[in-house]
Amino acid sequence: xxxxxxxxxxxxxxxxxxxxxxxxxxxxxxxxxxxxxxxxxxxxxxxxxxxxxxxxxxxxxxxxxxxxxxxxxxxxxxxxxxxxxxxxxxxxxxxxxxxxxxxxxxxxxxxxxxxxxxxxxxxxxxxxxxxxxxxxxxxxxxxxxxxxxxxxxxxxxxxxxxxxxxxxxxxxxxxxxxxxxxxxxxxxxxxxxxxxxxxxxxxxxxxxxxxxxxxxxxxxxxxxxxxxxxxxxxxxxxxxxxxxxxxxxxxxxxxxxxxx
Numbered sequence: 538x539x540x541x542x543x544x545x546x547x548x549x550x551x552x553x554x555x556x557x558x559x560x561x562x563x564x565x566x567x568x569x570x571x572x573x574x575x576x577x578x579x580x581x582x583x584x585x586x587x588x589x590x591x592x593x594x595x596x597x598x599x600x601x602x603x604x605x606x607x608x609x610x611x612x613x614x615x616x617x618x619x620x621x622x623x624x625x626x627x628x629x630x631x632x633x634x635x636x637x638x639x640x641x642x643x644x645x646x647x648x649x650x651x652x653x654x655x656x657x658x659x660x661x662x663x664x665x666x667x668x669x670x671x672x673x674x675x676x677x678x679x680x681x682x683x684x685x686x687x688x689x690x691x692x693x694x695x696x697x698x699x700x701x702x703x704x705x706x707x708x709x710x711x712x713x714x715x716x717x718x719x720x721x722x723x724x725x726x727x728x729x730x731x732x733x734x735x736x737x738x739x740x741x742x743x744x745x746x747x748x749x750x751x752x753x754x755x756x757x758x759x760x761x762x763x764x765x766x767x768x769x770x771x772x773x774x775x776x777x778x779x780x781x782x783x784x785x786x787x788x789x790x791x792x793x794x795x796x797x
Contacts, residue, residue, distance in 0.1 A: 545747065549755050551587075591756075597757050598722060647693065649783045671720075693787075
């Protein structure tokens with residue numbers, strides 16, 4: 538098969554994985570680390586590719602919530618800014634070290650298992666929510682959710698999973714927890730992507746730009762569908778299915794690398 542065509546197929550697959558997993562509480566980074574063990578580009582281009590498909594996913598959120606976001610009052614924007622601050626501070630100091638030491642399948646398997654168990658425990662003992670809308674979130678709660686979000690720097694944890702479960706523990710309804718997770722994702726992921734792009738200085742050729750475009754487009758449209766699905770899903774369902782999925786996947790990863 539033509540190598541360029543093969544790269545386009547890889548881009549579509551990885552864009553699909555990113556789009557499906559970015560906003561579900563199952564860890565997009567963890568899934569990409571696993572998939573990259575089987576299909577990947579060279580290390581430097583993979584770094585850039587992962588950033589671009591992540592941008593595709595976050596732009597899907599902007600597209601979906603555009604009217605709601607721009608109708609926010611200042612109070613809601615302040616809550617989002619406060620929620621993002623812990624990730625900015627801790628990411629500045631620890632992101633590189635975590636990426637160097639923990640970006641591996643064993644870490645992913647462990648955090649998938651632990652996260653799955655936590656989801657099941659939280660759902661089992663969840664009480665009636667005290668927070669039924671974004672405007673009911675206090676600044677303290679927004680900051681605490683943002684602090685919990687920082688756990689997602691460990692691959693396999695899931696940024697959306699950490700923020701959603703953190704918000705549930707702090708008394709938010711599933712709908713509020715999910716929406717606030719989306720809103721926090723916008724500045725968090727845009728800043729992280731901008732920082733990563735700033736560090737990347739290689740020159741791209743036409744084929745690489747084509748590969749990036751395919752990954753970006755697939756990620757955008759798949760993520761848009763997933764956002765719509767999740768917003769509707771949480772109105773009638775809990776997160777237990779995602780907890781079971783994480784546990785099964787974590788066990789399968791451990792088994793695979795033990796017998797490999």
